[in-house]
Amino acid sequence: MAESGGGGGGGGGGGGAEPGPERPRSMADKNGALKCTFSAPGHSTTLLQGLATLRAQGQLLDVILTINNEAFQVHKVVLAACSDYFRAMFTGGMREASQDIIELKGVSAKGLKHIIDFAYSAEVTLDLDCIQDVLGAAVFLQMVPVVELCEEFLKSAMSVETCLNIGQMATTFSLASLKESVDAFTFRHFLQISEEEDFLHLPLERLVFFLQSNKLKSCSEIDLFRAAIRWLQYEPTRRPRASQVLCHIRFPLMKSSELVDSVQTLDIMVEDVLCRQYLLEAFNYQILPFRQHEMQSPRTIIRSDVLSLITFGGTPYTDNDRTVSGKVYHLPDPSSRQFKELTEMEVGCSHTCVAVLDNFVYVVGGQHLQYRSGEGAVDICYRYDPHLNHWLRIQAMQESRIQFQLNVLCGMMYATGGRNRAGSLASVEKYCPKKNEWSYVCSLKRRTWGHAGAAASGRLYISGGYGISVEDKKALHCYDPSVDQWEFKAPMNEPRVLHAMVSTSNRIYALGGRMDHVDRCFDVLAVEYYIPEADQWTTVSPMRAGQSEAGCCLLERKIFIVGGYNWHLNNVTSIVQVYNTETDEWERDMHFPESFAGIACAPVLLPQIATEVALGRPRGSRAWGRTAICTGLHAAALLTFSLFANDALCQRLGESKGPGQEC
DSSP, X not given: OHHHHXXXXXXXXXXXXXXXXXXXXXXXXXXXXXXXXXXXXXXXHHHXXXXXXXXXXXXXXXXXXXXXXXXXXXXXXXXXXXXXXXXHHHHSSOGGGGOSEEEOOSSOHHHHHHHHHHHHHSOOOOOTTTHHHHHHHHHHXXXXXXXXXXXXXXXXXXXXXXXXXXXXXXXXXXXXXXXHHHHHHHHHSHHHHHTSGXXXXXXXXXXXXXXXXXXXXXXXXXXXXXXXHHHHHHSGGGGGGHHHHHTTSOGGGSOHHHIIIIITTSHHHHHSHHHHHHHHHHHHHHHOGGGGGGGOOGGXXXXXXXXXXXXXXXXXXXXXXXXXXXXXXXXXXXXXXXXXXXXXXXXXXXXXXXXXXXXXXXXXXXXXXOXXXXXXXXXXXXXXXXXXXXXXXXOOOSSOBBSOEEEEETTEEEEEOOXXXXXXXXXXXXXXXXXXXXXXXXXXXXXXXXXXXXXXXXXXXXXXXXXXXXXXXXXXXXEETTTXXXXXXXXXXXXXXXXXXXXXXXXXXXXXXXXXXXXEEEEOOOEEEEETTXXXXXXXXXXXXXXXXXXXXXXXXXXXXXOOEETTTTEEOOEEEEEETTTTEEOOXXXXXXXXXXXXXXXXXXXGGGGGOOSOOOTTSHHHHHHHHHTTTTHHHHHHHHXXXXXXXHHHHTOOOBTTBOO
16 A cells, blocks of 8 residues: 555656646636725715714713803814814814813804704704804804805895895805895895885995996886985984985986976985085086087986897888888897887888987988888988987988998097988088087098998998999998098908998908899898908808898897898898807897888997886877977977076075076
């Protein structure tokens, strides 16, 4: 057996040991690259619950916080984990880190209790009774999540009754987001808020902040005046500050009856020197309509913060009816994409030109009956006041004009070219608002009509239109008022007539129009802009549909092209195309309420009350009487108002008549 065993062993030794059976491979050997991380979603909740249980059972508590004889036993690590204040206290080498009892100051016991409860539960119960304590403690102890929850609660609790107190908290604790919400709410509901007791305790700075804002909604100036007077009269010590408050009331925009019956009857408006000046400013502004441009001040600006697109007139180009539209539409909010009827013109008109100066809209020339030629051109001019929704008939132009251009340049308005019954025109007229008169300036180098125009960098630019040659349809004229001369600039890339031009901060865009070829007309879809400094045209994204004889204006860096004639469809159109000048993109189309050509449009500040003015008041109503005075139909009525207003004021002042202030 030994040999056998030895022989067997010798045989094994001579040929090498036989390998034994392999050891089975482990899971780790087979999947060495496999590694996963798992989480227990409920662990954080379990941890919080466990900590809360330890606190409730008084276990492992290591510090006592005291406030006004109230004590709170807590775990340092819990507070340090969720509060920057406590983290610095317990880990930053402060002496409190080794104390068993710490007295806190700067917070209330009620506020601290809510903070500790939140630290152990991630929940906080808030109401209007405790919110100031909790918010104060959260800010002091730097518990950001609690501060955010308090802000969320206060925003949801905003009401006419609470907003001023909430605003005070926002100011006290420097909560910018909450303050913005309070301000926005107050702007929307100022009149209701002004009737609350808290309004009488509003700090002067906050009252002035609201009264000087253009964001106040649905507030007439007389309502704001009454609210300001109520605040001033609450405490006798406020009376010397009357001018600081009332300088933000826009007296010139009040109705004359309000000035006479409700404003000048108050002693404070007569006894305070500056308030007296505000009242005189308002009277002068109202009795001298043609000098209103030179009397502009912060008190003559419409209280609004949104520009609206306003359209005037137009024609449907029907063969059996020469009627033109007298409707005035407005687009109160471009995002709403819906035009609404605002008012009516004194007389229907199409192919009129409009220009805006100091937020007055000048509606000039055009035609009152539909004609395909210049036969119906008129010289009549109106000024529209969007604040009072009133029309003022101003001096007529020297010549009747249709399919011309009207642009504002250096405080003047320039009417260029066009045509009338006598034919096409090269003449240019300048309107001076102060003098209410038109005067001729240097004529265009060519008779031109159907052109477009825009003002930029102190110069007037006229492009395209019908002249004496085909090249005139691409021509660009430039007028310099300082030397009263026209000169040619680089022509457009595309010939155009009956198109539009719009100026932005550094560009002048040419859009739409048509091109004539033998006996046919074609839409011009190409869009290009001109840079005056470079005297160069650049082509950008084309229009999606043709529009000539369309209204066009710039609103919030976007160009709106309204209605007009589409030669591909051979008909008038209601389409409104919108071009974004920043992205070079055309936005989704919208539609005008009617299919019109010859629409004029402009961006205008509209007060909230302007959209509520009723139309069609009877001839004897107060509203009609005011319009009659403004249109000059009753000059005697205007004089009577002037004498009555100033005489009544002088009697109250007890002053003698001075130069320039005859009573």
